[in-house]
Amino acid sequence: MYDLTGFQRDLLYVIAGQDEPHGLAIKEELEDYYEKEIHHGRLYPNLDTLVEKGLVEKGERDRRTNYYTLTRRGRREIDARRDWESQYVDGDDGEA
Numbered sequence: 001m002y003d004l005t006g007f008q009r010d011l012l013y014v015i016a017g018q019d020e021p022h023g024l025a026i027k028e029e030l031e032d033y034y035e036k037e038i039h040h041g042r043l044y045p046n047l048d049t050l051v052e053k054g055l056v057e058k059g060e061r062d063r064r065t066n067y068y069t070l071t072r073r074g075r076r077e078i079d080a081r082r083d084w085e086s087q088y089v090d091g092d093d094g095e096a
Contacts, residue, residue, distance in 0.1 A: 001077040004053075008046050009081070012070065015056060016078055020067040023047065050074070 001009060014029045015021060021029075023043060030038050047068060050056040055074035059067050070078070 001081045004050075005046070007042070008050060011046055011050060012055060012074060012078060015068050016070050016075070020059070020061075020069055022061065022065050022067050026068065 001012075004012075010030060010033070011026065014026050018025065018029070026047070027038050027040075027043050030043075047056065047058070051058050051068075054071055055077060057069050057071055059069065061067050
């Protein structure tokens with residue numbers, strides 16, 4: 001996951017948190033988080049990159065709508081990232 005952009009990591013987390021979201025659902029979720037519009041020209045190429053890297057699978061709901069799910073590898077990458085982050089932000093060292 002170290003080679004992903006922050007935006008791509010955010011895409012993974014949104015996909016992980018929803019049940020087979022379609023592109024517009026992902027877009028809306030990120031727009032809420034970023035508090036600004038996410039353009040299709042940014043969203044879909046980054047989703048395609050995640051598919052190419054084997055982290056996300058793209059399925060077809062109908063002729064116009066694709067959906068996205070994490071692959072096993074994508075889930076492992078998120079879990080590994082969370083473990084790595086937790087050693088820095090969830091430490092029980094007694095400091096506030």
